[in-house]
Amino acid sequence: MIRLKTIPLAVITAASILGGIMMAKAVGYYETTASKEPVKFKTxxxxxxxxxxxxxxxxxxxxxxxxxxxxxxxxxxxxxxxxxxxxxxxxxxxxxxxxxxxxxxxxxxxxxxxxxxxxxxxxxxxxxxxxxxxxxxxxxxxxxxxxxxxxxxxxxxxxxxxxxxxxxxxxxxxxxxxxxxxxxxxxxxxxxTGSGTGSSDGSSTGTASTDRVIVGKTTFGDLYDWGLSEAQVASVLGYQPGPGTQTIRDSATANGQEFSEFRTKLRSLLDKTSP
Structure with a gap:
């Protein structure tokens, strides 16, 4: 049986990894930073x-x-x-x-x-x-x-x-x-205030009630009162929500996340649960 010494094996492994990354970069499959290009309108x-x-x-x-x-x-x-x-x-x-x-x-x-x-x-x-x-x-x-x-x-x-x-x-x-x-x-x-979406006949329907607007002082308890479950909130946060009295903003800050992105996703869930 052929045995490789520890040092040569480590060198071979590192070289293989670096070579793979360089190859991936060459064909466009590897990025070291997140894309800063927003999505585009499609229609x-x-x-x-x-x-x-x-x-x-x-x-x-x-x-x-x-x-x-x-x-x-x-x-x-x-x-x-x-x-x-x-x-x-x-x-x-x-x-x-x-x-x-x-x-x-x-x-x-x-x-x-x-x-x-x-x-x-x-x-x-x-x-x-x-x-x-x-x-x-x-x-x-x-x-x-x-x-x-x-x-x-x-x-x-x-x-x-x-x-x-x-x-x-x-x-x-x-x-x-x-x-x-x-x-x-x-x-x-x-x-x-809530926003509305107009229809061709001049009528409009609200997409969010003023009682269900997510702002800096909105708590997890408010979300539950508005019809969201703890599991739904957790699916947006990516972690277990805090106590009902904790604000979403404070939770986002404590976990190094952006409140604005949570708010957009949570509002989308609320819109789906609207009566």
């Missing part, structure tokens, strides 16, 4: 264009520029807080930390807000997430874009914000007075 006039709804917290502002053409420096500056300037190389998930405690309870500036911002900047459609608001600088940047809907932008402002453009406030006030006489559907729901 209609938008087929082949990137979908802003697929933006993830792991994306940097530079990734967004590469994928959507939104200038990284401008976007990072628009989402910077007075006490925290963002670098284009910063992940957008950092926003949840930057704006923690700086917006009213039940609202947030996080990955969901970035998705909305990119959607409006590029005119690529998506269903907006309840509870997401935009910083004043981001609203000002969007307001300067050709064809900007000032009334819609005003609904994404932080309540009581002093930086909302005056024309947006005036337009929003006028729209409220005119809504009774001329009802019209707006593409953006007010921050913190």
């Amino acid at each position: 209609g006039e938008l087929a082949g264009l990137p979908n802003p709804a697929d933006i993830r917290g792991s994306y940097t502002w530079q990734d967004l520029e590469n994928a959507f053409g939104v200038p990284a420096v401008e976007a990072a500056a628009a989402f910077s807080a007075p006490d925290h300037a963002l670098d284009p190389a910063t992940r957008v998930s950092m926003l949840e930390e930057v704006y923690a405690g700086k917006v009213p309870e039940g609202l947030e500036i996080g990955t969901g807000a970035v998705r909305i911002f990119v959607s409006l900047y590029t005119s690529l459609p998506m269903e907006f997430e309840e509870g997401s608001v935009l910083p004043d600088a981001a609203l000002a940047l969007l307001a300067s874009r050709p064809g900007a809907d000032i009334v819609a932008l005003a609904k994404l402002a932080i309540p009581g914000s002093s930086g909302v453009p005056m024309q947006a406030e005036n337009a929003a006030a006028q729209a409220q007075h005119q809504s009774a006489a001329t009802p019209a559907a707006t593409p953006i729901p007010p921050a913190g």
Whole structure:
């Protein structure tokens, strides 16, 4: 029987592994980093264009520029807080930390807000997430874009914000007075409320009740009260949920996960359980 010494055998094994990786890279089967290319629309006039709804917290502002053409420096500056300037190389998930405690309870500036911002900047459609608001600088940047809907932008402002453009406030006030006489559907729901999907006959059906909106203070107990089982929640989290009094945000943070991604998946489950 031929015996190989320990050291030569280890060298052969390591060489085989490295050789396999190099071969896999050569044929495109091996990637050392996660893809930063969002999924694309597959049908209609938008087929082949990137979908802003697929933006993830792991994306940097530079990734967004590469994928959507939104200038990284401008976007990072628009989402910077007075006490925290963002670098284009910063992940957008950092926003949840930057704006923690700086917006009213039940609202947030996080990955969901970035998705909305990119959607409006590029005119690529998506269903907006309840509870997401935009910083004043981001609203000002969007307001300067050709064809900007000032009334819609005003609904994404932080309540009581002093930086909302005056024309947006005036337009929003006028729209409220005119809504009774001329009802019209707006593409953006007010921050913190459920969204609706219109049908061809002019009717609309809500996709989420204001009583079932997942925000930072939503607990696991709330999810159970709304009809989800512990097993369903665990399937989304990838781990066993905490006590009923624990908020989903706190659980995500404690486990190194992104609250915004959990929220999107949990909301999808809630929509399926709607009466």
